Amino acid sequence: MKIEEQPTTVIAVAHLIGRVEQFRKGGFRLVQMNATQVGDEFEINYSFEKDYRFENLRLIIPAETEVPSISGMYWGAFVYENEMHDLFGIAVKGMNIDFNGNFIRTKVRYPFRNPTFQGEGPCQRK
């Protein structure tokens, strides 16, 4: 049995701000944003909720595409946008607080983009 329905709508980058504005005006809260690398592309999910109704917007973009920030509508989005930049190297334009790559300090630049596994122990080599 499904706990809840989770509709996802794939949209173009050009429509992102307009669609997020609709959620904002509709009284939805921003639950999370996340990125997934699928081949040479990134899927970026924007999750919203109102009265336990959970909905997602999805961008599918080439790796070097710049995406607009939604922090003008959802102020708290800066944590997710800086995280996406620091871990995946996704360029986000217009963030209200831009840490310029210093929000999450990692030894490896953009570690979640084509991650490598170094220093593995014996149990991983089985």
Added chain:
Amino acid sequence: MSKKIVVPFGPQHPVLPEPIHLDLVLEDETVIDVVPSIGYIHRGLETLVAKREFTEYVYVAERTCGICSFIHGMTYCQGVEQIMDLEIPARAHYLRTIWSEYSRLHSHLLWLGLFADAMGFENLFMNSWRLREFVLDVLEETTGGRVIQGSCKVGGVRRDISDEKLAAMAGDLKSFETELSDLSEVFLHDDSLKSRLVGVGTLSRTDAYDLGAAGPVARGSGVAIDLRKTGYAAYRELRFEPATESAGDCYARCAVRIRELFSSIDLIRQAVEKMPEGEIEVKLKGMPDGEYFSRSEQPRGELVHYLKGNGTKHLVRSRIRTPTLTNVPSLVKMLQGCELADVPVIVLSIDPCIGCMER
């Protein structure tokens, strides 16, 4: 006009068990702006899905946090089960619910102790942690682990609890509840505590909702969001209402957590009473192919495990959105306008779990 100065707070600070850094912009003793920095202990656990089979990754998910490890493991398992359209036995749902609520008791009591310690109330700190030992003992007796339980698996749970033990657990909750009532009296009515908490670090209901606050931070500001209401595990068959307060200050967040302690006791009793007979796990067939945003209510608020599989034994993506990360913007807001001396208490009032956030 006063000169602005920047005071660094953390990453090492007496009230912070884990590292987070805040640049506090001050005018005299008043904080006018805050810039947070995280990432001092980022572990990159999410990328381990590429190296661990989906049945093994539950061990990694559990180790995201040393306080609410069971709920991390359960939320991960629940997500894989949803992708695989796997119906687990009702008894497994109830056992997961019981262990989740014991985890909440343990987490809130740990926080109450740390909160008291931050205000210099050592005796209250020790009494909170003394009570927490009772909860940890139950977790150890029923799962074998005090902190990392390891009792959840994709398809159900690894261990059952006998009916005799369940009855004993419910019985032991009576004396625990009495002691908890005494402790709560101090937290809620002591003048010195109230003077440090009432009206401090206020977050309005509108700000809490707009900034995506989660858990007791949101509910302390009157936003009645509690993911247990979505009915995962056995919650759909149990009665409870989210604990809310309206003031939005440190006292309100403390009061919400105290009310949730009693709510957890009630939920455990209900789960014990309604515990169904039967199996505790089902056999897995196939591999996860699809995606799901598995959501649950951690002690600190809404937890999201986004999981995506492609029909192989390794998931393509695990993304863990923890409540502390989503409470950072709210923390920035509640610190603006406060006195420098109140910063430690306000920071602790969101119950920050940096280990979770830096998964």
